[in-house]
Amino acid sequence: MAVDIQKLFNEELPATLSNNADAAKQIGATFQINVTGDGGGEWFINTKDEVKAEAGNPGGADCVITISAEDFQKFYENPGANGMQLFFAGKLKITGNQMLAMKLQKLFDLKK
Structure with missing residues (x-):
């Protein structure tokens, strides 16, 4: 089931x-x-x-993640396993503290 990225970040995650x-x-x-x-x-x-989630890019984040909408679907389904595959395939770009990217799963797990 595809996740609605806009709804996820603008409504559900906040x-x-x-x-x-x-x-x-x-x-x-x-x-x-x-x-x-x-x-x-x-x-x-x-x-x-x-503690908040909001649209925009104010700068100064500890961890910056760039991913396509298509690949985000796979990442969201299983951030741990799929995240590593996408990262090593160059489809998930992380700048800043890369170890923090592993904590995103905890963030999404709060919602589930």
Whole structure:
């Protein structure tokens, strides 16, 4: 089942973060997610001090992830296994602290 990327980042993830702020703060990092292609966009996710997810790219994220909308579908289904495959295939680009990318699964698990 395809995930609606716009709905995920604009509605579902912000609601999940506000409902699970303490759990989100344990991740303790800022992420910039850039999804290219149809249905994509740019979102800034803060799990450090002010827990929130919002559209835009203010800069200064600890971990920046760039991925196509098509590949994001695979990544979202299984961030651990598919994330590694996409990364090594050059389809998932990570700048900044690459270890933080592994914590994205925890972020998505809060929602599930």
